[in-house]
Amino acid sequence: MGFIANDSITGFMLKKLDYKLKCRLTKHQVQPENRNALSTLQRDGCIVFPQYFSDQQLDSFEAGIAAAKARESADTIKNGHIDTGISRIFDLTEVAPATNAIFSDPMVVDLIKGYCSSECRLLKTFYEEKTEIGVPSQSNNTHFDDWRHRVKVWVYLTDVTEQQAPTTIFLGSHKDHWWRLWHEYNYYLHFRTDENNQYTPLTDYSGMFWPHEVETIRKRWHYREQAITGKRGTMFIFDSRALHRSTVLQQGERKIITGYYTFNGLGL
Ligand SMILES: O=C(O)CCC(=O)C(=O)O
Numbered sequence: 001m002g003f004i005a006n007d008s009i010t011g012f013m014l015k016k017l018d019y020k021l022k023c024r025l026t027k028h029q030v031q032p033e034n035r036n037a038l039s040t041l042q043r044d045g046c047i048v049f050p051q052y053f054s055d056q057q058l059d060s061f062e063a064g065i066a067a068a069k070a071r072e073s074a075d076t077i078k079n080g081h082i083d084t085g086i087s088r089i090f091d092l093t094e095v096a097p098a099t100n101a102i103f104s105d106p107m108v109v110d111l112i113k114g115y116c117s118s119e120c121r122l123l124k125t126f127y128e129e130k131t132e133i134g135v136p137s138q139s140n141n142t143h144f145d146d147w148r149h150r151v152k153v154w155v156y157l158t159d160v161t162e163q164q165a166p167t168t169i170f171l172g173s174h175k176d177h178w179w180r181l182w183h184e185y186n187y188y189l190h191f192r193t194d195e196n197n198q199y200t201p202l203t204d205y206s207g208m209f210w211p212h213e214v215e216t217i218r219k220r221w222h223y224r225e226q227a228i229t230g231k232r233g234t235m236f237i238f239d240s241r242a243l244h245r246s247t248v249l250q251q252g253e254r255k256i257i258t259g260y261y262t263f264n265g266l267g268l
């Protein structure tokens, strides 16, 4: 396809079609008991499982995280991120193996593969805490994360109320729609990771929308923005192609475990 410039909008559309085809050819059939959950995820771009994990499981996750913190391995514990007001422990399933219970949960794996493809893989996991009240961050701007699947699993280790920095999501906005095309193309054009496939400061804002754009899109296509609150133990799974944003912590703290799933080999 040498006659079509890679950076042209046609070049992007071919890439997107190729990606869709790859997913179509590697379809995964979900178990009958997970069909309803799959329909919800397909309709809304997200699904919430209130208090999915037991107190006993949550305690074992927290014990693993506390032990990892105590070890303070400089390789695995990194404070700071492009987002402000948070700190993270990366490679969580390695440093706190009990958390594998989340990412090898048969329902979670079946559902996400059914949503994306049998080639969908766990890309990374981390623990994140937000404890600084009133600190805004870049991801407070409404955005999508990618034009390819990046399915995110959140497990709440604290209650997450309206004041405790719930993620908000525009239900249904993950679906292909012509308003997305220009933005996805711009993402494709401007978003470049470095030689180690990591974000660079130059591309931090890829996928972000201006507030006036968000307002017109929301009104014109009647999207409802939902704040995902829930009790400790709640699991939230979402397709981060949907418009979403983080919110400022107003009270208490928010502690979550998270994992990202992407099509094999398309990690960012
Ligand atoms: O932390 C949040 O609530 C959402 C952050 C975000 O935009 C993301 O993880 O994609």
Ligand SMILES: [Fe+2]
Residues within 6 Å of the ligand: 139, 143, 144, 145, 240, 244
């Ligand atoms: Fe995001």
